Amino acid sequence: MTAVRVVERTDDGRIREAQYGSSAPSKDVSVPKSQHCGPLHQRAMDFGSKVFLPSGYPHSVSPDYLRYQVFNALQAFCSSLAGLLSSRALLEGFGVGNAEASATHALLLTVLQDFFGRITTICAAYALGPSLGAEAKTFRLLADVANDAAIVLDTLSPLILSRVQIPGARVGALCLSGALRAMCGICAGGSKAALSMHFATPVSGTGDIGDLNAKDSSKETVLALFGMLAGSLIVPHLTTPSSTYTVLFTLVGLHLWLNYHGVRGVVLRTLNRQRLSIAWHHFRDSMDTEVPSPAHVSRRERVLDWNFSALGAGFQAGRCTCDVGSSLVAVFPPGKGSDSIPPPALVNADQEDAYILWFDPSSISQNPTQPTFRAHNHALGFKMHIFLRRGYSTQHVIKAWVHAVEVGRMIALQRRTGSRESLSDPLDLVRVGHKRVGERLERFLELMREKGWETGETGLVVGTPRGVIEEVEVVADEQGLGVEGRKER
Incomplete structure (x- = not known):
C-alpha cells in the first residue's frame, strides 16, 4: 500500500508531520500532538493570542x-x-x-x-x-x-x-x-x-x-x-x-x-515629504552609495513636525519649503506685468518629467531677461512650487520633490560656505538640480526598493492638486515677451 507523508504549518507557525496509509504513527515536529495537554499558562497564552492578536500572528502583521x-x-x-x-x-x-x-x-x-x-x-x-x-x-x-x-x-x-x-x-x-x-x-x-x-x-x-x-x-x-x-x-x-x-x-x-x-x-515604509527628504539627504551624504532603511528613517523622523512642506532634515536645507500641486495661474496671476511671468525657458521646456519647479514670487525678483533672488529673503528662506502637468505619475512627483530638496541643499551649502554670488541666478539652480537628480534618481529608487521602501504610492500630493497644467504655449507679444495659452484643469 502506498504511504503519503504530509508536513503542514498551522496558523500559529507550528510544523506538523503526518503519514497516511502506513502503520507508522503521526508525529508533531515542534510541539506535542495535542495542544490541550500542555501547561495551563501555555494554553492560556494560546487562547489569548487567538482572541486578541490577528490570525497568523506574527507572520500576518508588520514587525513593529x-x-x-x-x-x-x-x-x-x-x-x-x-x-x-x-x-x-x-x-x-x-x-x-x-x-x-x-x-x-x-x-x-x-x-x-x-x-x-x-x-x-x-x-x-x-x-x-x-x-x-x-x-x-x-x-x-x-x-x-x-x-x-x-x-x-x-x-x-x-x-x-x-x-x-x-x-x-x-x-x-x-x-x-x-x-x-x-x-x-x-x-x-x-x-x-x-x-x-x-x-x-x-x-x-x-x-x-x-x-x-x-x-x-x-x-x-x-x-x-x-x-x-x-x-x-x-x-x-x-x-x-x-x-x-x-x-x-x-x-x-x-x-x-x-x-x-x-x-x-x-516604522512606516511608505514615503511622505519628510521621509523622502531624509532618505535623499542620507543618499547624497553617502556619496550616492546607500540609502537608509525604514527603521533608520523612523529614528530620525520628527513626529511633531507641523511644517509638512519643509525640504530638509535639520539644517541641511535651511528654511526652504515647497508646495506640491500648486496652481500656476494662482501663484502667477496674469495681468500684473512681467514680474508675474515664469521663465519661458521652464514653462515651454519639453517636460518629460510632467512637472515644473520654480520659486514663489515672494522669493525672487523677475525681469524679462534674468530672474534674481530678493536680497532680503536670503536670511528668511525660500519658497518653491511644484506645478504638475497633465499625465503626471507617482514617479514624476517623487522626482519633483527630490529635485526641490536638491535645490534646497545647494542653497544651504552656499549659505554655509558664504558663496553669495551664485545665489543670484535661480534658473541655474533649478537646471543644475534637475541634472543632478536625473543622473541619480534611478539608482536611488532601486536602492530604496531593496531596503523595503514602497515607492509605488506616496503621500507627497496631499489631496487633489490645486491645478494641473493641461497646455502651455509661449507666444511673443508686442514687446516680444509674454506667456499666453495657459490652461488648467
Whole structure:
C-alpha cells in the first residue's frame, strides 16, 4: 500500500508531520500532538493570542505591530482612568448634586456641547482630511493631545464655576472640550486607518485588515473594562481638588509620554515629504552609495513636525519649503506685468518629467531677461512650487520633490560656505538640480526598493492638486515677451 507523508504549518507557525496509509504513527515536529495537554499558562497564552492578536500572528502583521500595541494598551488604560475623573467633573458641571440645577439646563448644556462638536467635526474633516494618511504619526499623537486637553477642561469645569467670575466661562469651557473631542475623533480615525493598513502589510506574506481591526477593537474593549474597574476603586478616594488634579495631571502626562514613544516606534515604509527628504539627504551624504532603511528613517523622523512642506532634515536645507500641486495661474496671476511671468525657458521646456519647479514670487525678483533672488529673503528662506502637468505619475512627483530638496541643499551649502554670488541666478539652480537628480534618481529608487521602501504610492500630493497644467504655449507679444495659452484643469 502506498504511504503519503504530509508536513503542514498551522496558523500559529507550528510544523506538523503526518503519514497516511502506513502503520507508522503521526508525529508533531515542534510541539506535542495535542495542544490541550500542555501547561495551563501555555494554553492560556494560546487562547489569548487567538482572541486578541490577528490570525497568523506574527507572520500576518508588520514587525513593529506588537511594540505599538503594548504602548497603545498602556496609554488606553491611563486615558480610561483620566476619563472617569473628567466624567465625574462633567456631571458636577451639569448640576448633579446641586439642588438649584434642573434637568432642562443640563440638557441644553449637552446640546450646546454636541453642537460645537459636530461643527468642529465638519471643519476638521475639511481642513485636515487630506493630510491624515500622509502624516499619520503626527495626527495620531495630535488626537491624544486634543483628547487630553478636553479631559483637563472637563475636570476643571467645577473649579471654573466656583472660582472664575466670568459670565459664560463654564459654558465656554464645556463647548471647547466638545470641540477638542471632535478634533480627536477626526485625527484618530483617519490616522488609525493609515496605521492599520501599515500593520496589515507585513514585509513578507499577506495580512487581513478586517481581522486586525476586529482584534484591536477586542483589546480596546477589555482595556476600557479594566480601566473602569480600576477607576471605580480609585476615584471614590479622590475627594479633594488637590488629590484629583495631582492624579489627573500624572495620568495625562503618562498618557502623552506613552503615546509619543508608541507612535515614534512605528516604522512606516511608505514615503511622505519628510521621509523622502531624509532618505535623499542620507543618499547624497553617502556619496550616492546607500540609502537608509525604514527603521533608520523612523529614528530620525520628527513626529511633531507641523511644517509638512519643509525640504530638509535639520539644517541641511535651511528654511526652504515647497508646495506640491500648486496652481500656476494662482501663484502667477496674469495681468500684473512681467514680474508675474515664469521663465519661458521652464514653462515651454519639453517636460518629460510632467512637472515644473520654480520659486514663489515672494522669493525672487523677475525681469524679462534674468530672474534674481530678493536680497532680503536670503536670511528668511525660500519658497518653491511644484506645478504638475497633465499625465503626471507617482514617479514624476517623487522626482519633483527630490529635485526641490536638491535645490534646497545647494542653497544651504552656499549659505554655509558664504558663496553669495551664485545665489543670484535661480534658473541655474533649478537646471543644475534637475541634472543632478536625473543622473541619480534611478539608482536611488532601486536602492530604496531593496531596503523595503514602497515607492509605488506616496503621500507627497496631499489631496487633489490645486491645478494641473493641461497646455502651455509661449507666444511673443508686442514687446516680444509674454506667456499666453495657459490652461488648467
